[in-house]
Amino acid sequence: MTNHWVDIKNADLVLIMGGNAAEAHPCGFKWVTEAKAHNKAKLIVVDPRFTRSASVADVYAPIRPGTDIVFLGGLIAYLLANDKIQREYVVNYTDLSFIVKDAFTFEQGLYSGYNADKRSYDKSSWDYELGDDGYVRTDPTLADPRCVYSLLKQHYARYTPDMVERVCGTPKDKVLHIWELIASTAVPTRAMTIMYALGWTQHSIGSQMIRTGAMVQLLLGNIGIAGGGMNALRGHSNIQGLTDLGLMSNLLPGYMTLPNEAEQDYDKYIAARAQKPLRPNQLSYWQNYGKFFVSFMKAWWGDAATAENHWGYDYLPKLDKPYDMLQTFELMSQGKVNGYICQGFNPLAAAPNKAKMDASLAKLKFLVIMDPLATETSEFWRNAGVHNDVDPAKIQTEVFRLPTTCFAEEDGSLTNSSRWLQWHWKGANPPGEARSDLEIMAGLFTRLRKAYREEGGAFPDPILNLAWKYAHADSPAPEELAREYSGSALKDLADPKDSTKVVRKAGEQLAGFAELRDDGSTSSGCWIFCGAWGPTGNLMARRDSSDPTGIGQTINWAWSWPANRRVLYNRASCDPSGKPFNPERKLVGWNGSAWGGADIPDFKADENPAGGMGPFIMNPEGVARFFARGAMAEGPFPEHYEPFETPLGRNLLNPDQPQAISNPAARVFKDDREAFGKAEQFPHVATTYRLTEHFHYWTKHVRLNAILQPEQFVEIGEALAKEVGVENGGRVKVSSNRGHIVAVAMVTKRIKALTIDGRTVHTVGIPIHWGFTGVAKAGFLANSLTPVVGDGNSQTPEFKSFLVKVEKA
Numbered sequence: 001m002t003n004h005w006v007d008i009k010n011a012d013l014v015l016i017m018g019g020n021a022a023e024a025h026p027c028g029f030k031w032v033t034e035a036k037a038h039n040k041a042k043l044i045v046v047d048p049r050f051t052r053s054a055s056v057a058d059v060y061a062p063i064r065p066g067t068d069i070v071f072l073g074g075l076i077a078y079l080l081a082n083d084k085i086q087r088e089y090v091v092n093y094t095d096l097s098f099i100v101k102d103a104f105t106f107e108q109g110l111y112s113g114y115n116a117d118k119r120s121y122d123k124s125s126w127d128y129e130l131g132d133d134g135y136v137r138t139d140p141t142l143a144d145p146r147c148v149y150s151l152l153k154q155h156y157a158r159y160t161p162d163m164v165e166r167v168c169g170t171p172k173d174k175v176l177h178i179w180e181l182i183a184s185t186a187v188p189t190r191a192m193t194i195m196y197a198l199g200w201t202q203h204s205i206g207s208q209m210i211r212t213g214a215m216v217q218l219l220l221g222n223i224g225i226a227g228g229g230m231n232a233l234r235g236h237s238n239i240q241g242l243t244d245l246g247l248m249s250n251l252l253p254g255y256m257t258l259p260n261e262a263e264q265d266y267d268k269y270i271a272a273r274a275q276k277p278l279r280p281n282q283l284s285y286w287q288n289y290g291k292f293f294v295s296f297m298k299a300w301w302g303d304a305a306t307a308e309n310h311w312g313y314d315y316l317p318k319l320d321k322p323y324d325m326l327q328t329f330e331l332m333s334q335g336k337v338n339g340y341i342c343q344g345f346n347p348l349a350a351a352p353n354k355a356k357m358d359a360s361l362a363k364l365k366f367l368v369i370m371d372p373l374a375t376e377t378s379e380f381w382r383n384a385g386v387h388n389d390v391d392p393a394k395i396q397t398e399v400f401r402l403p404t405t406c407f408a409e410e411d412g413s414l415t416n417s418s419r420w421l422q423w424h425w426k427g428a429n430p431p432g433e434a435r436s437d438l439e440i441m442a443g444l445f446t447r448l449r450k451a452y453r454e455e456g457g458a459f460p461d462p463i464l465n466l467a468w469k470y471a472h473a474d475s476p477a478p479e480e481l482a483r484e485y486s487g488s489a490l491k492d493l494a495d496p497k498d499s500t501k502v503v504r505k506a507g508e509q510l511a512g513f514a515e516l517r518d519d520g521s522t523s524s525g526c527w528i529f530c531g532a533w534g535p536t537g538n539l540m541a542r543r544d545s546s547d548p549t550g551i552g553q554t555i556n557w558a559w560s561w562p563a564n565r566r567v568l569y570n571r572a573s574c575d576p577s578g579k580p581f582n583p584e585r586k587l588v589g590w591n592g593s594a595w596g597g598a599d600i601p602d603f604k605a606d607e608n609p610a611g612g613m614g615p616f617i618m619n620p621e622g623v624a625r626f627f628a629r630g631a632m633a634e635g636p637f638p639e640h641y642e643p644f645e646t647p648l649g650r651n652l653l654n655p656d657q658p659q660a661i662s663n664p665a666a667r668v669f670k671d672d673r674e675a676f677g678k679a680e681q682f683p684h685v686a687t688t689y690r691l692t693e694h695f696h697y698w699t700k701h702v703r704l705n706a707i708l709q710p711e712q713f714v715e716i717g718e719a720l721a722k723e724v725g726v727e728n729g730g731r732v733k734v735s736s737n738r739g740h741i742v743a744v745a746m747v748t749k750r751i752k753a754l755t756i757d758g759r760t761v762h763t764v765g766i767p768i769h770w771g772f773t774g775v776a777k778a779g780f781l782a783n784s785l786t787p788v789v790g791d792g793n794s795q796t797p798e799f800k801s802f803l804v805k806v807e808k809a
């Protein structure tokens with residue numbers, strides 16, 4: 001979230017699109033209720049299904065899964081055509097006035113630089129034009145035909161209300177009504193928040209859907225303000241913490257990135273990430289990358305990380321390709337993986353195309369499961385062969401089960417969607433032989449280290465030199481780890497302005513990342529968490545809910561990264577002179593000599609606004625980007641591409657370019673491409689989702705939840721039920737080109753057939769929660785049906801739009 005849960009109460013308009021917060025985030029959803037009750041806020045829900053969120057909305061509109069870029073791109077065109085933009089905001093705080101290189105082009109769904117064989121782009125033309133002074137050329141009048149404003153207008157001119165209706169199936173009058181409501185927030189005194197989750201992420205163009213939402217918010221001046229923002233509703237209670245700590249295959253903690261194979265040189269690695277400002281007097285805060293990186297390397301390798309060995313740079317793997325989940329199981333399916341450690345993850349249930357998963361797991365020599373429960377994955381062989389010819393009797397994979405605790409049985413911190421690190425205390429001791437994940441991982445490490453010490457190995461240094469300064473090597477305490485992430489001084493730190501003054505004594509915890517240095521004198525395992533456990537102690541454990549300004553800025557409750565800041569980009573809530581756009585909901589402001597207010601300023605605290613520094617300090621340009629430059633795989637402006645399994649078989653926006661039907665820059669493995677189905681055989685659009693009564697695949701182990709939602713059902717509309725000849729409560733077989741499930745049919749008015757480009761398209765709703773372990777009724781896995789293709793940037797699978805056929809069972 002750019003903002004936070006409580007801040008939603010400040011919104012005048014709430015757009016839930018690509019999520020179902022009432023169902024999947026019922027506790028956080030109370031802030032929408034607050035906004036409605038106390039702020040007269042209106043709620044808009046756009047979803048293929050009339051959901052529990054929709055049931056309390058002021059306006060609901062249906063949409064075909066996977067087409068949100070058309071809806072939002074049309075909205076961008078509408079806002080520009082009707083001048084419903086917050087002009088002072090966009091002219092000063094975004095790149096609309098920046099001039100783009102002449103070589104950049106867009107034709108029939110493809111940008112300049114496309115290589116069809118590699119399914120990727122040479123992005124060198126996707127950039128701004130630089131002047132002789134080394135800075136980007138701009139045209140503040142926005143008249144230049146090569147400025148971002150002109151290109152943006154031109155790009156989305158094709159996204160007309162008629163096109164929206166044809167592609168999305170949303171009736172035009174609904175579309176225009178929603179656009180009008182949204183446009184009302186272009187004024188400084190009205191704020192809209194966008195709440196989204198998997199309805200946007202789980203598509204082959206998911207990241208671009210989210211970007212389109214962010215572009216809408218920028219045009220309206222809704223980023224950085226109270227009641228605004230782009231608010232990603234995260235999933236598992238600590239999934240925000242997972243990405244923060246760099247558990248993605250290509251990340252390091254704090255959104256630093258692992259080097260790739262070509263980056264063997266340390267200085268070049270740093271220089272590529274510590275970019276110089278692209279406009280005069282901009283901060284370009286990532287110029288501090290070296291300080292964050294060196295402090296991180298000191299946390300991992302301690303005394304062994306020295307200036308001479310580039311802080312252990314050679315210890316870090318250099319990536320030849322990303323090792324995301326889809327890549328890993330592709331390699332496994334090719335027999336290239338011997339062993340797999342599966343920690344708190346049930347991939348057989350959670351990953352796409354179960355047939356491929358069965359076959360892949362059967363090729364492993366060993367599989368380690370760290371989980372409190374017996375999962376589908378830990379018992380995969382029992383159910384193998386349902387959708388393929390794997391013979392359970394022949395599977396040789398040896399499975400080791402290590403029972404773990406769950407969060408309620410340990411102390412620690414959880415980071416929520418609001419970026420708050422909240423300390424928690426265990427409620428019970430674990431049963432039986434269960435051990436904490438920490439203990440199991442530490443035990444594995446100390447044994448590996450012993451083996452390397454005694455027997456040697458190919459490259460022992462990174463393992464033998466790992467700093468491991470915990471009181472009990474086999475069982476580090478959560479408090480020790482939290483202090484390490486936050487960071488401390490390794491030597492006495494002198495005041496940079498007065499070398500005779502010590503500002504931090506050796507061993508002392510640091511107050512924040514501004515204290516980090518790149519000379520090896522500081523250590524911090526995750527720079528964005530620096531200060532969470534500061535000189536005064538554990539700030540994550542704070543529970544002071546006082547809210548002096550009444551806008552929900554409870555800055556003494558827990559601790560929010562970065563720097564305890566609650567609303568990101570909050571400098572943008574003020575005009576260029578530093579005066580709040582909306583004084584009623586002031587976050588920060590300039591008082592003539594410093595920035596201050598209800599939040600921690602996302603800015604240099606003493607920066608005089610007269611200098612013209614932009615509010616988006618992480619970007620080298622100092623402003624927000626409509627033109628993404630090379631940051632995205634498929635292009636600088638989001639473009640609509642059809643799901644890989646499309647009911648139309650063509651892209652109405654680019655009808656004459658067969659390479660641009662579906663995302664031209666998404667990675668697709670050969671066998672997975674062959675497993676895609678066609679609309680002639682599988683005519684209906686399916687989408688998968690969750691229910692309040694279950695949490696993924698765990699709660700089917702709990703009798704009460706199993707009683708509430710005992711078995712797999714699918715939701716179909718009345719028209720489709722009639723076609724299939726099934727009644728509510730009857731049974732249906734739902735098949736895709738990869739497998740099938742048998743389920744109870746719930747015939748509902750909540751899903752209506754849509755008219756797409758003149759024909760009728762039915763949507764089939766498939767909740768995901770059942771399998772073949774636990775106490776709920778055993779059956780099929782929803783992911784028997786889903787295709788293996790990921791988003792072009794994040795590789796999140798396309799779980800939300802694929803093709804099926806429905807028959808009476």
Ligand SMILES: Nc1nc2c(c(=O)[nH]1)N[C@H]1C(S)=C(S)[C@@H](COP(=O)(O)OP(=O)(O)OC[C@H]3O[C@@H](n4cnc5c(=O)[nH]c(N)nc54)[C@H](O)[C@@H]3O)O[C@H]1N2
Nearest residue numbers: 018019020024065066197198199235236689690692695696
């Ligand atoms: N009770 C409960 N709560 C949970 C979970 C759980 O299992 N149970 N899981 C947690 C986790 S890990 C996560 S990630 C979150 C997920 O939270 P959500 O993303 O809110 O959950 P979903 O139900 O997967 O999908 C949300 C909605 O997206 C809609 N949708 C599908 N395709 C599209 C589309 O193309 N466009 C639009 N506009 N909408 C679309 C679906 O119809 C669905 O209503 O929930 C978390 N909360």
Ligand SMILES: Nc1nc2c(c(=O)[nH]1)N[C@H]1C(S)=C(S)[C@@H](COP(=O)(O)OP(=O)(O)OC[C@H]3O[C@@H](n4cnc5c(=O)[nH]c(N)nc54)[C@H](O)[C@@H]3O)O[C@H]1N2
Nearest residue numbers: 344345346350370371373404405406407688696697698799
């Ligand atoms: N078709 C379809 N597929 C989907 C989705 C969808 O919308 N549609 N959603 C996707 C999403 S967003 C997600 S997040 C995944 C979820 O997929 P998973 O994360 O694999 O599923 P879970 O059942 O939430 O959790 C996995 C295991 O973690 C265990 N666990 C709980 N606490 C602990 C602990 O402290 N330590 C350890 N070691 N284990 C613990 C649980 O017992 C459980 O077995 O599913 C994905 N799959």
Ligand SMILES: [Mo]
Nearest residue numbers: 234235236239
């Ligand atoms: Mo999730």
